[in-house]
Amino acid sequence: xxxxxxxxxxxxxxxxxxxxxxxxxxxxxxxxxxxxxxxxxxxxxxxxxxxxxxxxxxxxxxxxxxxxxxxxxxxxxxxxxxxxxxxxxxxxxxxxxxxxxxxxxxxxxxxxxxxxxxxxxxxxxxxxxxxxxxxxxxxxxxxxxxxxxxxxxxxxxxxxxxxxxxxxxxxxxxxxxxxxxxxxxxxxxxxxxxxxxxxxxxxxxxxxxxxxxxxxxxxxxxxxxxxxxxxxxxxxxxxxxxxxxxxxxxxxxxxxxxxxxxxxxxxxxxxxxxxxxxxxxxxxxxxxxxxxxxxxxxxxxxxxxxxxxxxxxxxxxxxxxxxxxxxxxxxxxxxxxxxxxxxxxxxxxxxxxxxxxxxxxxxxxxxxxxxxxxxxxxxxxxxxxxxxxxxxxxxxxxxxxxxxxxxxxxxxxxxxxxxxxxxxxxxxxxxxxxxxxxxxxxxxxxxxxxxxxxxxxxxxxxxxxxxxxxxxxxxxxxxxxxxxxx
Numbered sequence: 001x002x003x004x005x006x007x008x009x010x011x012x013x014x015x016x017x018x019x020x021x022x023x024x025x026x027x028x029x030x031x032x033x034x035x036x037x038x039x040x041x042x043x044x045x046x047x048x049x050x051x052x053x054x055x056x057x058x059x060x061x062x063x064x065x066x067x068x069x070x071x072x073x074x075x076x077x078x079x080x081x082x083x084x085x086x087x088x089x090x091x092x093x094x095x096x097x098x099x100x101x102x103x104x105x106x107x108x109x110x111x112x113x114x115x116x117x118x119x120x121x122x123x124x125x126x127x128x129x130x131x132x133x134x135x136x137x138x139x140x141x142x143x144x145x146x147x148x149x150x151x152x153x154x155x156x157x158x159x160x161x162x163x164x165x166x167x168x169x170x171x172x173x174x175x176x177x178x179x180x181x182x183x184x185x186x187x188x189x190x191x192x193x194x195x196x197x198x199x200x201x202x203x204x205x206x207x208x209x210x211x212x213x214x215x216x217x218x219x220x221x222x223x224x225x226x227x228x229x230x231x232x233x234x235x236x237x238x239x240x241x242x243x244x245x246x247x248x249x250x251x252x253x254x255x256x257x258x259x260x261x262x263x264x265x266x267x268x269x270x271x272x273x274x275x276x277x278x279x280x281x282x283x284x285x286x287x288x289x290x291x292x293x294x295x296x297x298x299x300x301x302x303x304x305x306x307x308x309x310x311x312x313x314x315x316x317x318x319x320x321x322x323x324x325x326x327x328x329x330x331x332x333x334x335x336x337x338x339x340x341x342x343x344x345x346x347x348x349x350x351x352x353x354x355x356x357x358x359x360x361x362x363x364x365x366x367x368x369x370x371x372x373x374x375x376x377x378x379x380x381x382x383x384x385x386x387x388x389x390x391x392x393x394x395x396x397x398x399x400x401x402x403x404x405x406x407x408x409x410x411x412x413x414x415x416x417x418x419x420x421x422x423x424x425x426x427x428x429x430x431x432x433x434x435x436x437x438x439x440x441x442x443x444x445x446x447x448x449x450x451x452x453x454x455x456x457x458x459x460x461x462x463x464x465x466x467x468x469x470x471x472x473x474x475x476x477x478x479x480x481x482x483x484x485x486x
Contacts, residue, residue, distance in 0.1 A: 009283070009465050010259055010267060010458040016279040017257040017269050021129040022250055023063040023087035023308050024148055026275055030065050030282055030306065031057070037286045039067060044327070050335040053295050058328075062131065062146065063087060063308035064318035066328050067282070069289035071298025071476075076337030079349030080329055081475045082303040082437075083281035083468050084320070084427055085356065086310035089271040090116030090450050092182065092251040094128070097224045100183060106192060106226050107183040108156060110251060114311030118176050120452040121251075125154035126184055128229065130249035134239050144245060147237045154254045155232070156184035184251060186226055221246075253452050265378070265458055272446055272454040277355035278306045280444075280461060284468035294473075300349075301332060302472045310356070310427055320427035326435055344436075348485075351475060352439040353401065353468070354392060354428030357456070358382035358415055360445035373416045375445040377457035380411030381467050384426075384441040390417075392428035392439035396484055401440045401471070403478060408470050410463055413445070 020026035031041070039055045042048050050056065052074045057067035064087065068080075092110040100107040112118065129150035136143050163169060176182060221230060221244055230241045233249075257269030267276075285304045288294060295302075305328070309319035316322060329350070333343050358381075361374040369375075375382040383398050384391040405412045417423040432439040444464045446456040 090114030
């Protein structure tokens with residue numbers, strides 16, 4: 001039975017990953033799951049009419065999503081019990097003008113997003129996905145819609161240079177110039193010209209502009225991007241090329257996420273950092289609030305907040321440094337009582353689990369871990385510590401999180417970076433300092449972090465889900481038993 005549950009949760013994660021090539025798609029999949037579970041969408045542009053015992057969610061930029069369930073016994077000033085994660089991962093994003101033609105090849109100009117292991121993007125079967133702004137005309141009226149797009153088949157590749165032309169690569173290392181050597185190849189110029197007549201006569205032909213009596217595409221989207229890319233996008237979403245106003249696209253791997261390994265104990269996938277945390281927290285919230293009885297005795301608000309732009313510092317309107325979190329806490333509290341003095345009280349009664357994947361001990365690079373802090377696959381969630389506040393964990397917050405694990409016989413591990421190495425960070429310190437909320441930093445252990453293809457353990461997906469679910473169900477009772485600032 002236990003093995004079946006592990007595989008069930010892991011299989012759901014696989015489905016989530018395969019449905020989420022971008023942050024936009026991850027939010028769309030999260031919305032679908034929340035709606036199926038009975039959550040109601042609210043808009044930040046509208047007033048909120050919230051009720052105790054009900055469940056809601058909102059999105060910002062369609063790349064950040066916040067879902068929350070209000071306890072039946074909630075009163076303004078009571079706490080929020082939150083798991084926070086992020087929807088973005090390192091990737092290659094198309095430049096505003098991506099049309100590049102060199103050496104007889106059509107290439108796609110890209111920007112590096114985040115700190116990716118860019119050498120892993122070479123010789124992969126790649127495609128594009130993201131969102132498109134589309135012009136729509138009906139009954140003489142013009143409007144603009146937001147559409148998600150994903151080209152399923154492999155259309156791009158970043159080829160490596162043959163060793164015969166770079167004979168010292170194995171001794172000197174594979175060093176990538178991300179501006180000149182990381183451009184994906186789309187097609188050859190000669191093949192494109194041969195097929196041009198067919199493409200131009202298709203249903204998605206771009207209208208041409210007359211400049212000095214000659215045909216030109218200056219000022220149109222065709223002047224910025226290869227027509228091949230535009231035509232595939234238009235065909236995918238069912239519009240004309242000229243109806244595409246703008247887009248945000250990124251390059252994606254086409255290889256699906258899988259449960260793998262000789263013992264079927266691993267998950268091989270892109271974007272585990274941090275869609276694994278996003279999925280586990282979302283599923284935990286849904287399952288901890290699926291019936292009326294789940295919220296019957298709850299006096300707080302159970303919440304999941306999945307942010308965009310963590311990989312680049314969270315400095316955006318939808319990142320963790322924005323007012324998203326504070327806005328959510330404020331609007332929920334004020335929906336029940338307009339007294340402004342209640343929000344600071346609520347924040348001090350709240351608790352955040354900042355969940356971002358952790359570095360598992362690498363069997364080929366064991367010297368990269370400090371001897372007494374070597375998280376292992378299958379070992380459960382890793383509690384992250386850093387004296388310089390790169391993680392927000394302290395003795396109180398780690399105790400509370402570990403106590404829930406102890407009660408449910410769930411394993412936990414500890415991580416501290418070596419003193420002679422730099423330490424990464426998360427949304428934890430950002431929200432702890434920006435909102436003033438008690439925070440613990442945790443994450444499931446993984447290998448190959450920031451590679452195009454990462455890996456983690458099936459067991460740790462189950463451990464994460466169960467730990468988060470228990471947190472939602474029991475934190476309010478546990479928190480009432482500890483006294484610190486009295």
